[in-house]
Amino acid sequence: MKSWKKLIIGGLAIVAASMSLTGCGNKSSEPTKTSDGKTIVNYWTFTAIHTKYWKEAAKLWNKEHPKQQIKLKTTVLPFANENEKLTTALQGGTGAPDMVDVEIGQAATQLKEKNPPYLSLNKEIKPYKNELIQTRLDNYKKDGKYYGLDYHVGTFVTYYNTELLKKAGVDYKNIKTWDDFTKAGKQVKAKTGKYMTTFSPNANFQWYAMISQQHADLFNKSLTKPDVNNAAAVRSLQMAQDWIYKDKIARKSPGAPGQDNDQYFAFMNKGNVASITMPAWYMSRMVTYMPKLKGKIALAPMPVFKKGDRTSADGGGTATMVTNQVPKESQELVKKFVVFGKANKQMAIKQWTMLGFDPIRKDVWNSPELRSKNKYTDYFGTNIFDTLVQLQNQTGHVTTTNKNSPVINDYLLRYTIPNVIGKGKPSAKTSLNEAQKALLKKFKSEN
Amino acid sequence: MDSTGPEIMTKPKRKINWQKVAPYLFVSPFIIAFLLFSVYPFVSAIKMSFEQVNGIAGSTWIGLRNYKQLFGLNEFYAALWNVFRYTIWTLLILIPLPMLVAFVINRKGTPLKGFFKSVYFAPVLTSTVIAGLIFRYAFSDDKTGVFNQWLSVFHLGPFDWLENAHTAMFALVIIAVWRWIGVNTIYFLSGLQGISPDIYEAADMDGANGWQKFRYITIPMLKPITIYVLTISIQAGFSLFNESYVYWGAESPNNIGTTLVTLIYKTAFTDGNFGLSCAVGVALFIIVTVVNAIQTKLMGLYDN
Numbered sequence: 168m169k170s171w172k173k174l175i176i177g178g179l180a181i182v183a184a185s186m187s188l189t190g191c192g193n194k195s196s197e198p199t200k201t202s203d204g205k206t207i208v209n210y211w212t213f214t215a216i217h218t219k220y221w222k223e224a225a226k227l228w229n230k231e232h233p234k235q236q237i238k239l240k241t242t243v244l245p246f247a248n249e250n251e252k253l254t255t256a257l258q259g260g261t262g263a264p265d266m267v268d269v270e271i272g273q274a275a276t277q278l279k280e281k282n283p284p285y286l287s288l289n290k291e292i293k294p295y296k297n298e299l300i301q302t303r304l305d306n307y308k309k310d311g312k313y314y315g316l317d318y319h320v321g322t323f324v325t326y327y328n329t330e331l332l333k334k335a336g337v338d339y340k341n342i343k344t345w346d347d348f349t350k351a352g353k354q355v356k357a358k359t360g361k362y363m364t365t366f367s368p369n370a371n372f373q374w375y376a377m378i379s380q381q382h383a384d385l386f387n388k389s390l391t392k393p394d395v396n397n398a399a400a401v402r403s404l405q406m407a408q409d410w411i412y413k414d415k416i417a418r419k420s421p422g423a424p425g426q427d428n429d430q431y432f433a434f435m436n437k438g439n440v441a442s443i444t445m446p447a448w449y450m451s452r453m454v455t456y457m458p459k460l461k462g463k464i465a466l467a468p469m470p471v472f473k474k475g476d477r478t479s480a481d482g483g484g485t486a487t488m489v490t491n492q493v494p495k496e497s498q499e500l501v502k503k504f505v506v507f508g509k510a511n512k513q514m515a516i517k518q519w520t521m522l523g524f525d526p527i528r529k530d531v532w533n534s535p536e537l538r539s540k541n542k543y544t545d546y547f548g549t550n551i552f553d554t555l556v557q558l559q560n561q562t563g564h565v566t567t568t569n570k571n572s573p574v575i576n577d578y579l580l581r582y583t584i585p586n587v588i589g590k591g592k593p594s595a596k597t598s599l600n601e602a603q604k605a606l607l608k609k610f611k612s613e614n
Numbered sequence: 615m616d617s618t619g620p621e622i623m624t625k626p627k628r629k630i631n632w633q634k635v636a637p638y639l640f641v642s643p644f645i646i647a648f649l650l651f652s653v654y655p656f657v658s659a660i661k662m663s664f665e666q667v668n669g670i671a672g673s674t675w676i677g678l679r680n681y682k683q684l685f686g687l688n689e690f691y692a693a694l695w696n697v698f699r700y701t702i703w704t705l706l707i708l709i710p711l712p713m714l715v716a717f718v719i720n721r722k723g724t725p726l727k728g729f730f731k732s733v734y735f736a737p738v739l740t741s742t743v744i745a746g747l748i749f750r751y752a753f754s755d756d757k758t759g760v761f762n763q764w765l766s767v768f769h770l771g772p773f774d775w776l777e778n779a780h781t782a783m784f785a786l787v788i789i790a791v792w793r794w795i796g797v798n799t800i801y802f803l804s805g806l807q808g809i810s811p812d813i814y815e816a817a818d819m820d821g822a823n824g825w826q827k828f829r830y831i832t833i834p835m836l837k838p839i840t841i842y843v844l845t846i847s848i849q850a851g852f853s854l855f856n857e858s859y860v861y862w863g864a865e866s867p868n869n870i871g872t873t874l875v876t877l878i879y880k881t882a883f884t885d886g887n888f889g890l891s892c893a894v895g896v897a898l899f900i901i902v903t904v905v906n907a908i909q910t911k912l913m914g915l916y917d918n
Contacts, residue, residue, distance in 0.1 A: 247863070251883035258667070258888065276886055280668065368777070369867065421756060430754075573885065577865070585867030589777050612686060 199494045205229075205238040206497045208504065209264040211253065213246040214485075217268060217318070220521050224508035235500055246270070253277075256492075257284040263492040265501050269315060271306055271484040271567060272576065278309045279570040286489045287312035291502050295510035298528045300559075306568050307486045315486025316509035319524030321446035322558050323376045323469055323480040326453070330463045331441045335359050339442075339467055345406060348442075348470045352416030355441045362440045363416040366407040368589035370425025371579060373444055376480035377403035379563045381472055385575050386566050393575055393606040395583075396599035402472065404587055404595035412591040419588060432456035444469055446482040447555060451523035454546045461546050466554045468561070479558040519543075525555055532556050574609050578602055663892035673889070680893035690894070692869035693877045694901075696783070700873075701851030703787045704794070708847060709840065711791070712798035717828055719799070720806040731803075735796035745793065746860025750776070753785050753861075776861055782870040789857050794850075798843055805839035806832065841913050845906055852902050855879065874898045 199207055210221055218241040225239040242264065244252060250273050256263035257277075263284075269277050277283065292299070292313055300320055307315035327339040335355040342348050352363030366373060378385070383399030386392065410417035418440075422430030426443060435443065436457040443449070453460060468478035487509060493501050508514055515528035516536045523543055531537065537552045538544070544551065566572060579602060587598045663680055665673040684690055719730050737745065752760035753775035762772040775781045809832070817827050833840075855875035862871040864880040874894060882891035 254883055254886050258886065276884065279886070421754075430756075580867075581865055582868055585777065589774070589867060612683065 199497055201238050205236040206500055207238050207240060208266060208497070208501055209240050209242070210266045210268075211242045211244060211249055211264040212268040213244055213249040213270070214268070215243050216522060217485075218243060220318075220517065221508060223517060223521065224504070224511075224514055227511070227513060228504055228507055237500070237504060257490065261492070263490045265493045265497070266487055266489050266505050268485050269488050271317075271486070274307055274315070274486060275568040275570065275572040277488075278307070278314060278568070279573075283309060283314060284491045285314045286491055286493070286498065286502055287314060288316070288489065288502055288506055289313055291506040292316070292510065295506065295528075298530050299510060300527055300529055300562075302481060302562055302564065303484065303527050306484060306564075307488070308568075315488040316506060317484045317486050317527050318509070318518055318522060319446075319448055319484065320527060320562060321448055321482045321484055322525050322555055322562055323380075323444060323446050323482055324466045324554065324558070325442055325444045325469050326449065327442045327465045327467060328438060328440065328460065328463055329465050331355065331359060331361060331438060335441070337441075339465060342467070342470055345470045345472055349406075349410065349414060349416065352410065352441070353414060356414075356416045359441075361438075362418050364410065364442045364444065365420035365426060365431075365440055366411060366417055366588055367420045367425040368585055369423045369580065370427075371576065371584060372425055372446075372482055374400075374404055374407065374584070375565045375567070376444065376469065376482055377406075377472075379480045379565045380469060380477040382477070382563070384565045385579075386569065386571075390566060390569050390571075391610075393571070393603060393610060395575065395579065395606060396596070396603040399472075401595050401599055404583075404599065408587050408591060408595055411588065427452065429456070436460060438463075447525040448483060448523065450543055450547060450551070454523065454542055464547055466547060466551060468554075468558055477561045477563055479561040481562040481564050525552075529559065532559060571610060575606060578606055578609070659892045659895050662889055663896045665889050667888040667892075676889070680889045681897075683890055684893045684897065687877075689869055689872055689877055690874075690897075693872045693874045696869070696871070697852050697854055697873050699783060700786055700790075700854055701848055703783070704790050704851050705844065705847055707787070707791050708794055708798055709843060712795050712843075713802050713833075713836065713840075715795065715799045716802035716806055717832055720803055731799075734799050737793045738796050740793075742793070742856040743860055745789065746857055749785065749789050750861055753781075777867055777870070779868070779870045782861070782866070785861060786854070786857050786871070794847075798847075801839055801843050802836060805836045809835045837913075841910065844909060844913070848905055848909060849902055852898060852905070874901075 201207060208225075210218070212218060212221075221239055221241065225237050229236050249268070250270070253263060253267055253269070254277075278285070289312055292304070296304075299316075303317045303320055304313055306317065307313060325339075325342075329339065332339055332351075332355065335351075335358040337351045337354055339351075342351055348363070355361060355363050375385075378400050381399035381403070383397050385395050385400065387394045407417070411419060420426045420431055421434050422428035425431075426435075426445060427449075432452060433456075434440070436459050438459065453464060469480070471478055487505050489498075489502050489505050509518075509527060512528065512531060515526040515531045516534065518524045518526040519531075519537050520541060526532065526537075532552055533556065538549055540549070567576065582605075583598050583602050586593065587595050662673065664675060664677060666676045666679070667673045715730075715734060718724055719727055724730075754760075754762070755772060755774040755777070756762065757766065757772045759772070759775070761775060765771040765773070773781055775785055813831055813835075814827060817831060822830070853875050854873045858866070858871040858873050858876050859879070864876050864884055866872055866876075875898070878891050878894045878898070881887045881894060
C-alpha cells in the first residue's frame, strides 16, 4: 500500500517538474528593456526586406525620440507559417510579437472576432490622417477602429511589353477600353504568335480589380449578403474566359499563386506575353526576376469597360498591426512607432526607395525623391510616378476585409475561378449564379 | 532506549523496494509524455469539438453546432471521398507489390540484395516536403514537365495534372507508392525471415513450383504482418496530409486534393475555427477506428 502511495507522489512530482519547464516560454519572464534602457519591440514578418525597412524606421525614430529609444527584434517566417503561428499565439494568449505584418487576405480573418486581438491606432493615426490615402486605411478598419497601416497603395496598372507590341504594330497608347485591348490582342496573336496577356486560374487579383473599376462589389450595399453574380463581375470574368478559350489571345498563367510566382516570372521574362495587369508593387518583381525585359516595359492605366469606369484599382497589401500582447508599459510607444514607421514623410518616401512600392501618403507622390534615379527608374524610365499620380484618384477595391469575405474568397477561389478560367466551363454567368446560391446558404448558416 | 526509538521510526520509511519501483521509473518518461502530449490533447480535442473556441477569451459550449456545420460542409464529403479512394488505391498497390518485392529480394540467388534493399528504402529517408516539391514540378502543366514530356512520346497531353480530379489522385498515389514501397517491403522481409526454410524445403520435396510456394506458404505465413501493414496503411491513408499540402496547400481547386487532415488544418489555422477543426478530428478518429475494427475482425485477428 505504502509503496503505491510513494509511487503516486513521485509520479506527481515528476509531472509537476515537467509542467514547470513548460512555463519557461512564458512572456512575463522576457525582459522588455535592454540593459541600456531601450524598449525591446518584437516584430514578425514574412518578407525579409520589410525587416530592413523597419530597422531604418527604428533608426529614424531613435534619432527623433532620444528619450524613448527602441530596440527592434525581427523575425522572418514563411508566409503561411507566420499567419498560422500568429493565429495560434493570439488564441493562446501568449507568444505573439508586439507588431506584426498581416497580409490583406488574412486581415479579415484576423479581425473577424468581436474584439480583435489587436490595438486600435486611431489616436496615433489622427495627426497624419489627411495625408493618407483613405481607401488603404479602410481595409484594416473595424467598427470605426483602425488596426493597421499598409506599406503601399498597390495602384493597378497595365504593364505593356513595348517591344512585342511594336512587332505586332500595336501602340499601347491607343488602348483605352477592354474592347480595344481584345482587338489589339488578336493582332498580336496573329502577327507574333504570342499571347496578349495571362489570367490566373488560382488567384482573384485581376478579376477583383476589373469588378472594382466598374464601381461594383461582391457584396450588396449594406454588406449583409453576397452579390457575386452582379453584371460587372459576370462581364469581367466572362471576358477573361473568352480571351483564353474563344479568342485565344491569353493563356492561363503558369504556377501558383496567381502571377506572382517563380514559374510565372521565368515565363514572362522570356517575352512570351505582351501585357500584364497587376498592382504597382509588381515593378519590384519585374526588376528582380525579369531582367530581360529591362527598358521594354511601359506602365499605363488599365483599359476600361465603358466611360466612367475607373482606370485603376488598388490591390494586395500588407498591414503592420500592434497585437494586444504588448506589455502594458510599452503599448503607447509601440503604437506610435508603428504609425510613425508608415506615415512619417521620410518613411513614406522609403516605401518607394527601399521597397519599390507606391507610398500610402498622397503628398510624397509629387516629391523629387520619387523621381530620382534608382533601379526602378533604370528599368521603367523616370516617369513612373507621372503615370501613377494620374491614377491616384482612380483606385478602389471590392470588399475583401469584411468578416464574411473569407467565405466569399474561399468559395470563388475553390470553385468558380478554377472552373471558369482553369477549365473553361461553365460560363461565368452559370458559375457565378451557382456561387451566389451556395454563398447565400453559407451566409445564412454562419450568421 | 532513547537512541533506538527514532531509528525504528525512520527505518521502514527509507526502505524503498527499488526492485519494484525501478520498472515504473524507467517507463515514466514515456508515460508522462504520453499523458501530456497524447491523452490530454485527445481529451481536450473532444471537449473543444462541442465548443466555440475564442482563444483566451474562453470557450462557449455550443453542443452539436460544430458537428451540424461539419455535416453541411461540401469540403467534408469531398475530403472523405478523396481519402477513401486514396486509401483503396494505396492498399491495392502497397500490399501486393512490396510483398512481391520482399519475396524476390529474400529468394535465394537474387543478386545485389543489399543494393535493392537500400534503393527501395531510400525514398523513405527523403523529406515528404522536398519530394513533394519535386513531384509538383514533375507534374507541371507545362509541356516541359517530366510527366508531360514522357506522355508526349505517345502523343498524349499535355495534362493539367494537378487541376483535374483523376490525375490529381494519380499524382497523390504515385508519390505514396514511391515513398512507402520500401517501408512495407522491409516489414514483409522481416516477416519472410521468420518463416522457417524447412517449410520451403518440404515444399520443394513435394514438387511445388515458385508460385505455389508463394501462394500456399508465403502469403498465409505472412498474415500477421499483412494485417499490421493493412492497419497502418488504412490509418495513414485516412490521415493523408503532407503530399496534398505540398501539391496544393490547404485549399485545392474543386477540392480535388482536400483530405480530412488538410480540412482540420485549414479550419484551425487559416480560418481560426478551432472548434470545428476538432470536430473534424473527432470524425476522423471515429472513422479510422471503425474501419480498422471491421478490418481486423474480418481478417480474424482476434480469433485466437
